[in-house]
Amino acid sequence: MKILILDQLGCYAAVAAASYLVGIIDEKPTVMEIYNLPCFAAHHDLQVGRIYYIGKDSKGDDYYSLGVGKEEQLMIRSVQDFLNIIGSQGSVRIIGVSLYNPFILSILTYFVLCYPLRNISKRASACILKMRFAELIKKLKTELKIEFTDPTRDMA
Amino acid sequence: MKIIYNCFGGSHSSVTAAAIHLQLLPDTHEATNEQLLSLPYYDAQVAFDHGRIRYMGRDEVGNEIYITSKRGLGSKYTIIMSSILELIANKDEQAVFIDTMPYVNIWMMIGGFLSRRWGFTNLGRRIVLYGTRQSYFRFIQLVYLVKQGLQ
Numbered sequence: 001m002k003i004l005i006l007d008q009l010g011c012y013a014a015v016a017a018a019s020y021l022v023g024i025i026d027e028k029p030t031v032m033e034i035y036n037l038p039c040f041a042a043h044h045d046l047q048v049g050r051i052y053y054i055g056k057d058s059k060g061d062d063y064y065s066l067g068v069g070k071e072e073q074l075m076i077r078s079v080q081d082f083l084n085i086i087g088s089q090g091s092v093r094i095i096g097v098s099l100y101n102p103f104i105l106s107i108l109t110y111f112v113l114c115y116p117l118r119n120i121s122k123r124a125s126a127c128i129l130k131m132r133f134a135e136l137i138k139k140l141k142t143e144l145k146i147e148f149t150d151p152t153r154d155m156a
Numbered sequence: 157m158k159i160i161y162n163c164f165g166g167s168h169s170s171v172t173a174a175a176i177h178l179q180l181l182p183d184t185h186e187a188t189n190e191q192l193l194s195l196p197y198y199d200a201q202v203a204f205d206h207g208r209i210r211y212m213g214r215d216e217v218g219n220e221i222y223i224t225s226k227r228g229l230g231s232k233y234t235i236i237m238s239s240i241l242e243l244i245a246n247k248d249e250q251a252v253f254i255d256t257m258p259y260v261n262i263w264m265m266i267g268g269f270l271s272r273r274w275g276f277t278n279l280g281r282r283i284v285l286y287g288t289r290q291s292y293f294r295f296i297q298l299v300y301l302v303k304q305g306l307q
Contacts, residue, residue, distance in 0.1 A: 050239070071226070074206050077206070
């Protein structure tokens with residue numbers, strides 16, 4: 001199965017969530033662990049629709065992140081209907097995590113585009129995301145109905 | 157092939173274009189108000205439906221025609237959905253996303269907003285019908301181009 005995690009640009013909360021589910025980071029990551037995720041703040045413009053491959057978990061599920069702009073709920077409905085009409089409804093699972101990118105992080109996405117400020121903005125974004133990481137994990141657990149205990153359980 | 161006409165609210169321009177494609181509306185002369193109002197989903201979508209992909213019918217060569225709404229996503233909608241299609245990599249299925257927004261005029265915008273957003277259905281519907289008839293031949297041209305492109 002392919003698991004698609006959506007946020008505004010596909011490279012903030014979505015990357016952190018997918019990385020957690022793949023097993024790259026645990027439930028309490030450090031700021032630097034989030035900062036060093038390969039696709040974290042990897043955008044070079046504000047273009048939505050890019051899919052980032054995050055990894056594969058121990059069950060063989062592939063995790064991707066996708067940026068859908070501000071219309072996350074609309075896109076979830078649309079993608080689910082689209083999967084239904086092409087008969088692929090069982091092959092893709094969609095989770096939206098835009099809510100965990102706070103407004104201040106949205107502002108920082110603009111600074112990430114400015115090269116001299118890129119690293120500091122990226123680090124600030126990681127810091128903000130770390131603060132909301134517990135809520136994000138809770139959402140993922142509810143959404144996927146899973147119980148995780150060992151943080152490195154899915155390390156492939 | 158699936159052809160998905162999309163516009164802001166999925167209520168007027170996409171429904172009109174899809175109906176012309178399916179020959180539910182004439183493609184040689186302007187449709188009447190009664191013909192437009194008799195279409196399924198015309199001036200009927202509500203905010204909760206936004207994003208839903210609705211089946212309208214099958215055209216003469218077997219293409220399935222759908223309509224949907226994308227609110228303010230504009231051309232980003234097509235980019236996102238194309239990415240999804242690539243991710244699924246289902247080679248048996250092809251889909252085309254047709255943006256009808258460039259053919260929407262100011263009357264359709266005002267009427268659609270009054271009718272769908274503010275609930276002034278009587279007034280809004282009259283304005284949107286007027287606007288749809290104003291742009292009707294543009295929708296015919298769009299459908300003609302789509303059909304040409306599919307051949």
